[in-house]
Every structure is written in C-alpha cells, then in structure tokens.
Amino acid sequence: MPIEILMPALSPTMEEGNLSKWLKNEGDKVVAGDVIAEIETDKATMEVEAVDEGTLGKILIAAGTEGVKVNTPIAVLLQDGESAGDIGKAAAPAKVEAPAKAEAPAAAEDKAEATKPAAAPVAAAPKTEIAADPDIPAGTEMVSTTVREALRDAMAEEMRRDGDVFVMGEEVAEYQGAYKITQGLLQEFGPRRVVDTPITEHGFAGVGVGAAMAGLKPIVEFMTFNFAMQAIDQIINSAAKTLYMSGGQMGAPIVFRGPNGAAARVAAQHSQCYAAWYSHIPGLKVVMPYTAADAKGLLKAAIRDPNPVIFLENEILYGQSFDVPKLDDFVLPIGKARIHKTGKDVTIVSFGIGMTYAVKAEAELRGMGIDVEIIDLRTIRPLDLDTIVASVKKTNRLIVVEEGYPQSSVGDHIANQVSQRAFDFLDAPVITIAGKDVPMPYAANLEKLALPNVGEVIEAVKAVTYR
C-alpha cells in the first residue's frame, strides 16, 4: 500500500510551515535517510529525510507552498510493485517523516494548546479591540509585524543610529540567533558588532558590563533567561549597583535581553519567569512587553537608556503578529503602562505572556455583560502604579495575572500598594493569579495545570464582581 509522507513538525508545538523546496522528483528512487524536501518556519529551515524506501510516486504539495499544516500529506511513496494507479489506495498508517538537521533548536512556536482555557471555548467571542496607544500619533499607518521581527528591527535601527551599540551572546551572529531574533544583523553590521560568545554566561555578562562601564552600549542576549542565573551576580552586583557605589560617576548602559518564562514542554529548568526577581533590584529597569509594537518601541528605549535594562521576552510570543506603527523612529517611554482596553467593571493588570489570558478572558466576560479594563504594565520596574490606582478608583476591583510563582510575585506587590493607596476604593479583595507554586512539570497535562488559565481569570472576575 502506498505510504503517505506527512508534513513534519519542527517542534512540539509548531502548527504549520512552508514547503520551500523538493529535492527529489516524482519517479525518483528514495532510500531511508535521503533528504527529500526542505521546510521552513519563520525562524528555521530544516531538511526532511525519508523514513521508508520506495519511489516518490506523487508530490501533493508543490514547492513554495506556505502555511502547510503539520500532518498534511505532502507526497506519496510507492513501494515495490506499486504504480501511480495505486495512489488512491494510500492510507494510514502514514508516517511523519523524521525532521533532520534542524537549523534552530526545536523550540516552541506557539503554545496555543497549553494556553487554551480550561473553561468554555472562546472562539466565538469577538476579538478585543486594542485601545489606541496615546504614544502613537493618530492616523499612523500600521504594519502587521511579528514580535520577532519587531525586536530585530529595534536592534538594527539602534545599531544604525549609534556605533557604540553592539550585540553579543550565544549564537547571535553566524547562527542568526537561537530563536532568530538577531537574523540578518551579522550580514549588515559585521562580526565586530555582532559577537558570538562561547557558552559562558557569567563571563560574557561581565565582559558586557565592563564594556558598558567603558562607555559602549552592549545588548547582551541570553539564549534564555534561565541561563542568566549563571550571570546574576554580574547583573545585580556589577551592572545595577555601580552607579550608586560610584556616587553617580559611572554606570552601565546595557540591555540584557532574551526569552523568559515558560515556553512549551521544556520542563522545570527552562520554564521560569524572572519578572519578580529582577523587579526586586534598585538600579535595574525591567521591561516585559506583550505586543510587537511595545517590543519594538521599548527595546529601542532600553538600548538608549543609560541604565541597565532587563528586557524579558517570551518565546511563545515571538511568532505572534501585532500592528506596529510605521514611523522612522518609534520609541516608547519605559515605566509607563498601556491601557489595552478600557472598561468600567473590573481592572485586570497583566504583562508579557500573562496578557494572553487577560485578553481571552475579557472577550468571554464581555459576552456575560462584564466590562473589563485591561492594563498592560509593559514595564515592571519602575512600576506605573499611578495608572493602576487610577483604574482601580474607577472600577473598584482588581485582578493581577502573571505566569511567575505566587510568593513575592509582581501581583503581591501591586496588591500591597493598591491596598495602601486605594483601600477605600476597593469593593473586593485584590486577587492575584500566578503560576502554581511548583517547578514546571514536563507532562502536557501537568504543565497546563501549573500555568494560569483563562478559566481562573474568569472565575476571579466573577468573584470580585459578585456574579
């Protein structure tokens, strides 16, 4: 029986990709291990190897086709004695071909599965209209851009603008970035300004801080912030404190950036949110964007900032698209929250990937007649408490959503501050929704349980609105 060759997944959570090239033609003999095609996602290309022996009977998906869903049949392999006439008989047990020689780590692309609400589906709910950002002039043309592209554009623009800006980290240059954030930078700026480092976080973080003390403006990429724990002494003791210890003579204009928090199925040591950790430290600024526009405008601001800035990205958001204003020099203020959607019944404060839960819950709650205001913090330190307090004075109810651990969380701090500054305005206790108080488990079902979910947000809103 002819064998269907299926579109393989580059990572556990990849949903679709482009079939860029066929390396075998119809009628070609194929043995196991032969490279038959190339597929690509927005961050990597990969060769597809045959698992079985036979003749390539028919190509079902032409080269150059975009958006091919994982597990779609892309070709049919004929076995000995079979001919094209047998193709109609092709049936399961189809085999997904083995992805080989991936040119990027098999990293999560979209955690849609993991973030789907445990509660009712939200597909039918109308999309949340993102409120206009007062920092973007009305009428500005908007271009749909992924977070990944926005980050790259921000670095490229700042490197064009200032010769003292350079980027260093593991795989940032020749590999084009472990998550393809630095794609194209080596080609444009050369190896002097796009520097591949050995795998030595503690060392290169210190080298970056030293270069910053000497007046350069390094962007230090951590492949993920989990690895920055190796370097945390340099980040805190050297970068954050030097300005104070020198009586203002010398500081470290440096950006530490990279993916933070849980990706998908990478388990305990690779799934941790550091927002609360770094937000504890005077001398640091901590930025954690959700949208591509914020990623771009805030990364540009971070690079120009004379202080050390921790810039927390999220792997799952990298591939998501948002409208980014088409402006020659789009820089957003650090330390200012953005009202993502205005509302009057309850305030949900979140940041980074946490916003995905808030946005989905809002859509559903709207269907129940609850008018939610969503505040995207964007910056964790300095924290824009004024915007939060003003919103609470209007809605009298507050929910904070984040993926980090619950004890000493960002939400805890906000709840404390709001209780001090707006106690009389609260009609219900502040509810903080966080990741569960456990290391991140590997199993898909347990991972889902360990993270916040939309159902929890909805339940919290119902609780504080006494519904």
Place this chain on the structure above:
Amino acid sequence: MATAARKAPAKSKSDGKSGLSAPKPAEFTKDEELAAYRHMLLIRRFEEKAGQLYGMGFIGGFCHLYIGQEAVVTGMKMALIDGDQMITAYRDHGHMLAMELSPRGVMAELTGRRGGLSRGKGGSMHMFSKEKHFYGGHGIVGAQVSLGTGLAFANRYRDNNNVSLTYFGDGAANQGQVYESFNMASLWKLPVIYIIENNRYAMGTSVSRSSAETDFSHRGASFKIPGIQVDGMDVRAVKAAGDLATEWCRAGNGPLILEMQTYRYRGHSMSDPAKYRSKEEVQKMRSEHDPIEQVKARLIEKKWATEDELKTIDKEVRDIVADAAEFAQNDAEPDPSELWTDIVL
C-alpha cells in the same frame, strides 16, 4: 595510592611557546627611583593611617590594607600611557593612589563622608574615577576579571591602543568566571594584562591549601595565554614586566598573565589576626624583601639621595596623608537626600 615522587614542576618563567620570559629588572634612573620611592611611601603611610582611623572607629565595615604589596601597582603604573585602564578587587586603596586619585577623596570615602570619591556611598571597596580610568574597587571576588576583560573589549572595539590592567589575587584565581574571561580574551585577542597578585593567602587559606596549580603564571595555559612570574617586591622587576606586557598587548598579541609574587604584611582585613602564619614569616619578608627599603638602599648606595633628603620626602608624604586624614575626619556626612540619588539616571 602511589605516592611516587611526583616531581615538582620546574619553575618555568615562560610558557615555552610565546618565547616570553621574565625580563631583567628595569634600570631605573635617579628620577625613577625617587618617584617609585615617593609613590610607594604614600601608599604605605596612607594605609597605616587608614588602619589607625579604623581603630579609632572613623572607618567602618571592611578595610583591606595593601601594606607590603606597594611595588606591584607602582611599577605597573610606570608602564602605562594615558587612557590605559585599571580595575581591581577590594584591596584597592593602593591602586587608587597609584592612579592618582586624590588621597583626600579616598580617605573621605573610607570615613563615609560627602567629600569621598563616591560621595560616601561606596566605601573602602567601591571607588571609581572615569577621569583617571580607574574602574573600581569591586567587592565580589573575581567579578572584576570579567569586567576588566570588558574594558579591554571596549579598547579593541574602539581600536584605541589602550590596555586594561585587570588585577586579582591568588584566591580569585580559582573562580570560574576568571577562566571564562581568559577564554574570550584569548579568542578575541583582547588587550588585557591579568595581574595576579599572589600574596600567598586567600584570606586565611594558603595557596598550597587552595590551589592545585600554584604556579599562577601557568593558569592561562589552556587558553594559550602566556604568563610570567615576577618578583612583585622589586618595583624595577614589576616595571620591566609591565613594559613587556603593555608592549605585547599593544602589538595585538592578546592577553598576558603576570604573576606578581608579593606579600601582605597585615591581615586579610582589619578584623583578621592572621594566625594562619608565623610572625617570623612576616618579619623575614619585611626585613629581607621590603619594596620600599629596597629602593631606599639603592638610593643611598648610589648616592642619589641622602638620609636627610629621604626624610624630607617622608615628611612631605606624611603631610599629604595627615591632610587627607584631617579632611576625612572633619568632612560632613552625606546629606540624607543622597540616599535617593544615583540609583538610576
């Protein structure tokens, strides 16, 4: 376990590949000898005064004195050109004086006063001067090694011919980030001189009790960084090694290690009674190898200075130190508003 005679490694003065070996001590002119004498004496007297003020309660916290090691920073400073940077750990008062930071500013920082170099907010271990290219003053053992490598990275980036002098002790030489830095410095040919001040004790632990390889000039071997052992008690030997090392770096050869064999007379910090070594050991070093006495003997022997002339220098140095101490005791504490300044720009 076989206890078979494991031959002690030969005291190689070179890595065998670079062709580098410890140069002969520099021939000093009269002016150089006198300058070295004055600079080392300033550090000695300054540190003695700091110890005194600590005992009187004017200086708090940790205070690590440099007495005994003066030749290391003094000789290296003589090999520098404008723009060369220096960075070290917490035994840093001597380095700051060598880089010509003001004695008043250093002493007032030790007493935590507003006229201190960090306006009273850094203390003994944390002082900086952008103007004098002194990058601290760091309290975390070994952290300055990565930072100093970063200073060299900036030199290379700017192609400015300057060299980073990155100091650390025999204790810090066992920290992991030192080797991460060695690797990058050698890989990228960064102009950094790693100056290991081997004063034989990492706090209370002797080199032989803490280090598998006690020849620190070999510590760069895995990274192809040549190293030289230098008599760190002889300022002329240090100067000659400094000349060789700065030339090596400026020629684009990458990093170099100088192991300065030196000795601290005092405890690790003011609170260390130094019971891990004998009084005789200290006394022997003081009487036979004191860096200042060596210069003094040469000056007298060559008749480049009389006892009286040297006393005059001594008096001038004491006056500078007394003025610094006077200032540091009487200057006001920082304004309370300083608590909230210089956190972010």
